[in-house]
Structure formats: structure tokens, C-alpha cells
Amino acid sequence: MINRNALRTALTAGLGNGFAFITGLADGQYVALAVLSVSGGTYGGSIELGRQRLLGTVLGSILLLIGYECLKSLPLAVGLAITMGCLRLLGGALGLKVGYKVGGMIVVMGWLVHEGNLATWIPLRFFWTALGVLLTLLSLRLFWPVRGISLCFNRYADLFRDLHHTYLTLAARLNPSEAVAASPSSSYRQLRATLQNARSQRPAMLQELGNQPSRHPATLLLNSLDAAASRLVTMVRGMERAVPTARDPQLVARLHRAEADLLTCMAQRLLLWEAQLRVPFGQSRPPLQPLQAPQSWVDLGSELNDPVANSASLDRLERIAARLLLCRQAEQAIRDGEASWQAIMARN
Numbered sequence: 001m002i003n004r005n006a007l008r009t010a011l012t013a014g015l016g017n018g019f020a021f022i023t024g025l026a027d028g029q030y031v032a033l034a035v036l037s038v039s040g041g042t043y044g045g046s047i048e049l050g051r052q053r054l055l056g057t058v059l060g061s062i063l064l065l066i067g068y069e070c071l072k073s074l075p076l077a078v079g080l081a082i083t084m085g086c087l088r089l090l091g092g093a094l095g096l097k098v099g100y101k102v103g104g105m106i107v108v109m110g111w112l113v114h115e116g117n118l119a120t121w122i123p124l125r126f127f128w129t130a131l132g133v134l135l136t137l138l139s140l141r142l143f144w145p146v147r148g149i150s151l152c153f154n155r156y157a158d159l160f161r162d163l164h165h166t167y168l169t170l171a172a173r174l175n176p177s178e179a180v181a182a183s184p185s186s187s188y189r190q191l192r193a194t195l196q197n198a199r200s201q202r203p204a205m206l207q208e209l210g211n212q213p214s215r216h217p218a219t220l221l222l223n224s225l226d227a228a229a230s231r232l233v234t235m236v237r238g239m240e241r242a243v244p245t246a247r248d249p250q251l252v253a254r255l256h257r258a259e260a261d262l263l264t265c266m267a268q269r270l271l272l273w274e275a276q277l278r279v280p281f282g283q284s285r286p287p288l289q290p291l292q293a294p295q296s297w298v299d300l301g302s303e304l305n306d307p308v309a310n311s312a313s314l315d316r317l318e319r320i321a322a323r324l325l326l327c328r329q330a331e332q333a334i335r336d337g338e339a340s341w342q343a344i345m346a347r348n
Contacts, residue, residue, distance in 0.1 A: 009039045012139040016132055027124045034132025037098075043140045044148035044207035049098060050133035056091070056099025057129050060106030061122045063087050068111055068118065076111075083107050102129075148204035149218055149281055155198035156225050157277035160270045162194055163232055167267035170239055171260040188237040195233055199226065218281050220344050225277075228337030232270075235330040242322040254296070255320055261294035262327050269334055286341040291334055 013032040020028025038049045067083035074082075087103050096103070106125065114121040202222065206213040213219055269291055276284045 005039070008139050008143050009035060009136075011143070012039075012135050016128075016135050019131075020128065025124060027121065027128060030125055030128035031132040031135070034129045035136050037102075038133050038136045039140075042148040042151055042201075042204045043137065044204035046133075046136050046140055047207045048203070050137065052097060052099040053102050053129060054126075054133060055094060056096055056102035057106060057126050059090060059094070059096070059099070060087060060103030061110075061126065063090070063103070064107045064110040064122070065118065067107070068115065080108065080111060083111075148201060148206075148208050152198065152201040152205045152222065153225075153277045153281065153284070155194075155201050156222075156229060157274045159191065159194045159198055159229055159233075160274045160277070162191055163229075163236075164267045164270045164274065166191065166236055167263045167270065170236075171263035171267070174256040174260040174263075188233065188240055191233045191236055195226075195229055198229075217344050217347065221281075221341060224337055224340040224344065228333045231333035232330055235326045235333075238326045239323060242319045242326070255324070258294070258296040258299070259320075259323060259327055262297045262331065265291070265294050265297075266327075266330060266334060273337075285345055286338040290338070291331065293331065 013035040016031035016035055017028065020031055034053060037053060038046050063083050063086055067079060067086070071079035071082055084104060084107060087107060088100070091100050091103060106122075110118055110121065205218065205222070209216045209218060269287065272287050276286065
């Protein structure tokens with residue numbers, strides 16, 4: 001299967017090269033270099049890379065003109081070293097990251113190769129770079145769009161899908177006699193890694209939201225989902241640490257049944273979350289009806305006072321109490337997340 005990102009980049013670079021060939025202007029290869037450098041995978045990521053590349057081009061060009069005119073009487077190595085040091089100093093003050101390479105290449109190539117025609121080479125270099133950045137951004141909007149918003153919410157959808165399978169598996173372990181259809185679950189470390197991967201997409205999304213991205217509904221919803229996801233993932237860690245002992249399972253069968261029913265209910269709820277996060281942001285809505293806990297969970301108070309259950313070993317009861325508390329916290333995390341989700345989308 002052809003990679004869409006690679007094909008898009010190749011087509012965009014080819015289009016830029018074709019335009020450069022038609023115009024007949026020199027140094028047209030820089031448009032393709034800009035396309036290859038700026039294609040960051042998402043629209044927001046490309047905006048940041050393009051900004052860095054243009055800023056590095058401008059800074060490198062200014063330092064090249066000043067340094068070449070003022071330091072050309074010095075030995076070549078000394079003049080270049082001073083100019084590159086200034087580039088590093090000013091680049092750090094401006095927050096440059098990838099822009100260092102662009103500025104450094106302009107200084108070195110302009111000093112060593114184009115010293116006789118800097119007045120024409122620098123404007124052409126900037127023009128082709130700006131054109132490459134513009135073509136890349138247009139291609140990401142028009143051809144197989146890759147938006148940071150969609151990518152970020154899809155990563156959280158992946159996380160809730162994994163949590164769905166994990167909760168089903170946790171419920172199945174409490175009912176070994178029943179055949180519960182569940183995919184292999186993810187461990188706490190795997191879920192944590194998925195959560196971190198989802199969080200890593202946030203900078204690209206914020207680049208797409210323009211001014212004051214922290215007030216955008218997408219950011220507010222993302223913050224709410226992240227808080228709920230963090231609580232739900234942490235719950236898995238606690239459940240892994242509080243595995244019930246194998247002794248006297250018949251004494252606490254109803255407690256386990258209530259726990260398993262709630263885990264199954266929450267797993268199905270997270271599956272609804274995943275489906276809603278796969279659709280475009282403006283159309284995503286939380287489930288209309290609030291989460292309804294199973295009746296076995298609602299009647300849990302009477303089961304906790306059952307003398308038969310209380311006759312189980314102290315270690316087993318302590319682990320069950322810890323697990324029930326974790327389940328209650330996960331249930332509340334889902335309720336809080338849906339309430340916040342509903343409020344945010346109502347204002348959108």
C-alpha cells in the first residue's frame with residue numbers, strides 16, 4: 001500500500017520543481033528542499049516547521065550580509081566562526097530549533113559559494129523557501145488532509161478502545177466460568193504509553209487553532225478527555241496491584257459479580273466514547289443518556305453487610321475494598337468527563 005504522506009510530499013515537490021522550471025529562475029531546487037523539510041505529518045506540525053524554516057532563512061541571510069561585509073577582512077575561519085556564533089546566540093533568543101540548520105547553511109553557502117551575487121541569491125532563496133512552505137500547507141489542506149485536531153482525538157479514541165478491552169478482560173477474570181468475548185487487554189504500561197502518545201499530538205493541534213488556542217472548544221474538550229483518561233488508566237494500575245486471592249471465592253461471589261458488571265458497563269461506555277471521537281470535532285457528542293450503573297452495583301451496600309461475605313479472609317476483603325473503590329472512582333471519572341463534554345459542546 002502506497003503511503004499517502006510520501007505520495008503527497010512527492011507530488012508537492014514535483015509541482016514545485018515544475019513551477020521552478022517554467023519560470024526559468026535560478027536555484028529552483030530550494031522549493032523541493034523546503035517541501036521535504038516542512039512536511040511534518042500534520043498541518044499544525046508543518047506550520048511550526050515552516051515558521052522555523054522561514055525565520056532561520058531570514059536570520060541567516062541578515063547575519064550573512066552583515067558578517068560578510070564586516071568580517072571579510074579577517075581569516076575565513078574566524079569570520080565564519082563569529083557569524084555562526086551570533087546565529088546560535090540570536091537563534092536561541094528567538095526560540096529556534098530546526099531553523100538553526102537552515103540559517104547555518106545559508107551563512108556557509110553564501111560565504112563560500114555565492115559571495116559574488118548575494119544580492120540576487122538571498123531573495124531567490126527566500127522566495128523558493130516561502131513557496132515550498134506554502135505549497136506544503138496547501139497540499140495538507142487539499143490532498144488527503146491531515147489535521148492535528150483529528151489526529152489528536154483519534155489517538156484518544158485509540159486509548160479508550162484499549163481501555164474498553166482492558167475493562168472487559170478485568171471483568172472476565174472475575175467470572176472465569178462465563179465466556180466473555182474480549183480482546184487481549186493492555187497492561188498499565190501500554191496504556192500509559194498510549195496516553196503519552198496522545199498527549200504528544202497536542203502541540204500540532206494547538207498550532208492549528210490560531211490565537212488563544214487555550215480557549216478553543218477543542219482544547220477544552222481535550223483537557224477534559226485527558227483528565228478522564230488519566231484517572232481511568234491509573235485505575236488499571238490499582239486493579240493490577242489488588243488482584244483478589246484465590247481462597248474462598250464463593251463467599252464473595254456477589255461482590256465480584258457487582259464489580260464485573262460495573263466494569264462491563266464502563267467498557268461499553270468507553271466504546272461509545274471511541275466512536276464519537278472518530279467523527280469530525282464539530283459533530284462529536286457524548287452519549288445522550290447518563291451512565292446507568294447495573295443493578296448489582298446499586299445493591300452493593302446490602303452485599304457489603306452480608307455476614308457470609310464478611311467471613312472471607314481479611315486479605316481478600318481488603319483487596320476487594322480497594323478494587324471497589326477504584327471502580328467507583330472510574331465510574332465518577334466517566335460521569336465527570338461526559339458532563340464536561342456536554343457543557344463544552346453546548347457552548348460550541
